[in-house]
Amino acid sequence: MRKIISRLVSGLRLRLLLLVLLACAPLVGLTLHTASEERRRLVKDWNQRSQEMMELATREEGRVIGQTRQLLLVLAESSPVRSGSRRGCKKLLDELFGSYPRYTNLGVVGTNGMVLASARPMVEPANQTNYPFFRRALATRAFAIGNFPDGQAAGQPTVNFGYPVFDSDGQVQAVVFAALDLDWVSSFDSALPAQLPKGATWTEIDRAGKILVRYPSPEKWIGRPFPEKSLLKTVFSQDHGVVEAMSADGIPGYHAFAAMRSQLVPDDVVTILSSIPRQVLFAEADRRLTESLTGLGIAACFAFMLGWAGSYLLVLRPVRTLVKSSARLATGDLSTRTGLANRGDELGQLTRTFDQMAQALEHREGERQSANHALKASEMRYRRLFETAQDGILILNADTGQIDDVNPFLTDMLGYTREQLLGNKLWEIGPFKDTKASKAEFRELQREDYVRYDDLPLETSTGKSISVEFVSNVYQVNGGRVIQCNIRNITERKQAEAKRKEYSHKLQVLSRRLVEAQETERRNIARELHDEIGQALTVMQLNLQSMLLSPDTEAVSPRLNETLEVVERVLEQVRDISLDLRPSILDDLGLEPALRWYTERQAALVELEVEFHADRLEQRLDPMIETECFRVAQEALTNVVRHAQAKTVTVELRKEDGQLHLRVRDDGIGFEVVAIREQAVRGTSLGLLSMEERASLAGGGLEFKSVPGQGTEVHAWFPLKWQTPPSESETP
Numbered sequence: 012m013r014k015i016i017s018r019l020v021s022g023l024r025l026r027l028l029l030l031v032l033l034a035c036a037p038l039v040g041l042t043l044h045t046a047s048e049e050r051r052r053l054v055k056d057w058n059q060r061s062q063e064m065m066e067l068a069t070r071e072e073g074r075v076i077g078q079t080r081q082l083l084l085v086l087a088e089s090s091p092v093r094s095g096s097r098r099g100c101k102k103l104l105d106e107l108f109g110s111y112p113r114y115t116n117l118g119v120v121g122t123n124g125m126v127l128a129s130a131r132p133m134v135e136p137a138n139q140t141n142y143p144f145f146r147r148a149l150a151t152r153a154f155a156i157g158n159f160p161d162g163q164a165a166g167q168p169t170v171n172f173g174y175p176v177f178d179s180d181g182q183v184q185a186v187v188f189a190a191l192d193l194d195w196v197s198s199f200d201s202a203l204p205a206q207l208p209k210g211a212t213w214t215e216i217d218r219a220g221k222i223l224v225r226y227p228s229p230e231k232w233i234g235r236p237f238p239e240k241s242l243l244k245t246v247f248s249q250d251h252g253v254v255e256a257m258s259a260d261g262i263p264g265y266h267a268f269a270a271m272r273s274q275l276v277p278d279d280v281v282t283i284l285s286s287i288p289r290q291v292l293f294a295e296a297d298r299r300l301t302e303s304l305t306g307l308g309i310a311a312c313f314a315f316m317l318g319w320a321g322s323y324l325l326v327l328r329p330v331r332t333l334v335k336s337s338a339r340l341a342t343g344d345l346s347t348r349t350g351l352a353n354r355g356d357e358l359g360q361l362t363r364t365f366d367q368m369a370q371a372l373e374h375r376e377g378e379r380q381s382a383n384h385a386l387k388a389s390e391m392r393y394r395r396l397f398e399t400a401q402d403g404i405l406i407l408n409a410d411t412g413q414i415d416d417v418n419p420f421l422t423d424m425l426g427y428t429r430e431q432l433l434g435n436k437l438w439e440i441g442p443f444k445d446t447k448a449s450k451a452e453f454r455e456l457q458r459e460d461y462v463r464y465d466d467l468p469l470e471t472s473t474g475k476s477i478s479v480e481f482v483s484n485v486y487q488v489n490g491g492r493v494i495q496c497n498i499r500n501i502t503e504r505k506q507a508e509a510k511r512k513e514y515s516h517k518l519q520v521l522s523r524r525l526v527e528a529q530e531t532e533r534r535n536i537a538r539e540l541h542d543e544i545g546q547a548l549t550v551m552q553l554n555l556q557s558m559l560l561s562p563d564t565e566a567v568s569p570r571l572n573e574t575l576e577v578v579e580r581v582l583e584q585v586r587d588i589s590l591d592l593r594p595s596i597l598d599d600l601g602l603e604p605a606l607r608w609y610t611e612r613q614a615a616l617v618e619l620e621v622e623f624h625a626d627r628l629e630q631r632l633d634p635m636i637e638t639e640c641f642r643v644a645q646e647a648l649t650n651v652v653r654h655a656q657a658k659t660v661t662v663e664l665r666k667e668d669g670q671l672h673l674r675v676r677d678d679g680i681g682f683e684v685v686a687i688r689e690q691a692v693r694g695t696s697l698g699l700l701s702m703e704e705r706a707s708l709a710g711g712g713l714e715f716k717s718v719p720g721q722g723t724e725v726h727a728w729f730p731l732k733w734q735t736p737p738s739e740s741e742t743p
Contacts, residue, residue, distance in 0.1 A: 046300040061267030083174035100128035148173035345373040409492035426472030625664040633732040639709040655679025
């Protein structure tokens with residue numbers, strides 16, 4: 012029995028039903044919250060009703076006082092009253108008294124306090140001297156209000172109003188008065204009774220707790236103390252609010268209060284809208300709450316019953332089928348299936364996924380068996396490759412460093428037999444006999460998944476030194492880690508590389524000597540053109556000019572002039588060729604003056620704007636540096652003149668970071684660097700390659716920056732090698 016109860020309590024069905032009930036909890040909470048908000052709204056409305064009635068009471072009090080003032084003013088200005096005729100006053104008062112039922116009496120009082128006339132017989136003493144309204148009217152000579160209440164007329168509480176009557180000299184000769192019935196709120200045209208909720212009372216009290224106005228039954232309460240004394244402290248401490256307290260009858264209810272200014276009393280009056288029972292105020296809200304909770308209870312019961320029945324059909328039956336199928340699948344029956352219809356809900360997706368999983372497992376089992384066959388075939392192929400590989404292969408245990416396997420190529424390379432290598436540690440065989448170094452290398456092989464040595468020296472069993480390329484990779488094999496080392500003999504390749512470097516060095520030396528020889532030859536040719544041929548042409552020019560001056564040569568003068576022009580052109584060409592071959596300014600003054608001169612000379616050919624900037628050099632540079640820097644600038648400026656179509660060219664010679672930097676910039680059409688370099692490699696244009704070769708021979712470098720339409724910058728840099736000063740033996 013306990014097992015059955017435990018299964019029910021912990022079962023899926025009960026959990027689903029609890030979820031259904033929990034789903035109803037927010038609705039219950041929302042209903043209770045709505046009811047609470049409704050109660051707060053009703054209390055707020057009750058407070059608002061109190062404020063509205065207080066405002067209405069204030070307006071009605073002002074209206075009554077204003078009407079009383081107008082009435083007394085009419086009486087004071089009437090002829091019977093001003094003449095002091097008792098009979099005339101009595102007649103006038105009787106006529107007016109019937110038209111104003113809210114007043115208990117109207118009358119005229121002399122300045123000595125004796126009543127001259129009144130609409131109703133005076134039950135109080137005839138002398139009015141001690142009445143506050145009379146004294147205030149005489150003192151202020153204006154409309155005055157008596158105390159509240161000021162007396163009684165016909166057994167009813169009243170408040171008296173007075174107004175002075177002036178004679179022709181402006182002296183007070185009498186006082187007219189009106190006694191207001193304090194029951195006017197309920198007896199006459201007041202709107203307060205119509206606004207008062209059923210079962211509630213309206214009360215106005217002064218600061219002493221005395222009732223000034225009360226509805227209903229004002230005759231029982233006016234002038235008496237307020238019965239709910241426990242409320243007085245609260246209502247006197249706040250301007251307005253709502254208090255929940257017991258009424259005088261012991262019934263819990265709500266009391267809304269507000270303070271108002273009154274002309275009938277000297278201090279504030281507190282109005283209290285009270286005595287509405289709690290059950291009356293919240294009756295409608297409680298009814299709606301009961302209906303809502305009843306409806307929610309019925310809906311929850313229906314959902315519980317529907318969930319009890321539907322949980323089996325929609326959840327429990329498919330889940331139990333899945334459990335049975337899973338148990339069969341766990342036993343190794345990969346052909347098991349649920350047999351349930353593939354519905355579109357989550358359980359349907361789960362059963363469909365289970366069937367797909369079982370099918371996939373069955374399929375994978377078949378693939379696994381096929382993979383085993385393929386693995387065996389792969390192992391055979393690997394063994395075949397391992398045995399026939401043209402690189403040495405060494406298999407190490409990643410934990411101990413023990414040699415597990417070697418291929419025949421490695422044994423042939425090192426001159427050891429397979430048996431001499433297997434089972435030994437890496438540092439126990441001849442090529443790795445440096446135990447300390449080999450152990451350190453092995454620790455690196457253990458740490459890194461991939462290690463490569465491009466040139467590792469080894470020795471064969473005969474002591475012959477060889478160089479190998481060594482690459483290791485770490486693999487997981489059968490739950491363990493192994494290191495596969497591939498060893499390639501690069502001795503012959505290394506020797507060939509050394510020869511290539513030697514040839515390259517020799518070629519560079521030859522190129523440098525060729526450039527030096529070329530510059531020397533240029534210098535010699537330029538000097539010979541300038542000194543020998545130039546001088547000869549100059550002598551010829553002078554001789555021709557002398558012949559033109561001789562009087563016997565008039566017949567041959569045209570031909571002599573023509574010959575003289577040819578000689579001058581040839582002389583100019585010889586000078587240009589001499590300067591292009593080797594400007595003497597480079598040898599005589601140095602790099603900076605030569606660059607400045609050549610830049611201005613080239614710019615003048617095509618009217619380029621030139622900017623030349625150079626840092627000061629402390630001394631002359633090595634002739635090789637000066638020559639190659641000048642030749643790079645010469646080639647760059649020649650390209651600007653021939654191809655750039657530029658308007659401005661800038662040449663800079665700076666010392667930066669221990670190097671000499673040459674920059675030649677133009678604002679021409681630019682070019683595609685990659686395309687021009689490809690053309691240069693094919694032999695179409697050798698200018699770029701020539702500049703790069705010259706910069707490289709001087710120990711520097713060269714780069715081009717160019718974008719079509721945005722100009723070009725040639726940047727070359729050279730080492731700052733200063734010219735070695737000549738020894739004393741070399742000084743002429």
